[in-house]
Structure formats: C-alpha cells, structure tokens
Amino acid sequence: MTFEESMAYIQGFSKSGAPVKNLSRIRNLLEKLGDPQQELNFIHIAGTNGKGSTLALSSAAAIEAGFKTGQFTSPFMIRFNDRIRINGKDIPDERLAELCTKVSQCSASAECSQFEITFAIALLYFKEEKCDLVFLETGIGG
Numbered sequence: 001m002t003f004e005e006s007m008a009y010i011q012g013f014s015k016s017g018a019p020v021k022n023l024s025r026i027r028n029l030l031e032k033l034g035d036p037q038q039e040l041n042f043i044h045i046a047g048t049n050g051k052g053s054t055l056a057l058s059s060a061a062a063i064e065a066g067f068k069t070g071q072f073t074s075p076f077m078i079r080f081n082d083r084i085r086i087n088g089k090d091i092p093d094e095r096l097a098e099l100c101t102k103v104s105q106c107s108a109s110a111e112c113s114q115f116e117i118t119f120a121i122a123l124l125y126f127k128e129e130k131c132d133l134v135f136l137e138t139g140i141g142g
Helices: 003-011 024-032 053-065 093-104 105-111 113-127
Strands: 043-045 069-072 085-087 133-138
Touching: 003 093, 003 113, 003 133, 024 105, 024 113, 043 053, 053 069, 053 133, 069 113, 093 113
Parallel strands: 043 133, 069 133
Antiparallel strands: 069 085
C-alpha cells in the first residue's frame, strides 16, 4: 500500500464508527496485532482545554531528559502524519503506509473507526521504534 492508498483507506472509515459502548473493537484489533500497548509506557493527558500544549511541553521535557518519546494527538494540525510523532518528528510516509498495510490486513480492522485505525498504527510504530514513553492526548469520549 502506498502512502496515498493508506490515506484513502483511513479516510474510508467514519470518524467514529458505530456507537462506542465499550472498548471491545480496539481491544480486539490490538490483540490481533500482538498487543503493542503492553510493551509501552504511557502518560495520558486529558481535559477540556490545553491538552496539546501540555503534551508538547511535557514531551519536550522528556526528550530533553533523554527519553525516546512518542506523541499521539488528535486531530492533526498541518498534515495527517503530525498526529504520530517520535521525538517531535512526524511518522514518515513510508512507515505510515507500511503499518497501515499491516492494520488493514487484520480482519478486526473492518469494524473500527478512523480513530481506532490511526491509534493502532501509532501504537505499532511506537512499539517497533522502542519508545521509552508515549504521550497520549486522550479523548474522554473513547
């Protein structure tokens, strides 16, 4: 899958999918992808205002302290890739396409939302790149 095909695949999913009543869809997808979240350490940032700024400042401090730091934000600011970053650098187009291909080949992805697909791609990337810490801008809704 090329980067352009990956973007078309991701955008083919609805923003929220079917109503979320529990975490079964994302749990199922992540389980089938090898539970990448089990090998990561997270700092969740939630709240009504200031999540992006708090994430940026906190992750910058962790990077300065020598941690390999993943950042996952929603929505993207300039380009889709800026949602998924390591040490402040966007996921490269090629890696996004590679990981999107992996997620798309998982049967559990068919019922997921655009957010869940993107989240799974991010977790795979952070695991494969061996991040010490992952900062997640957490949406309270899901």
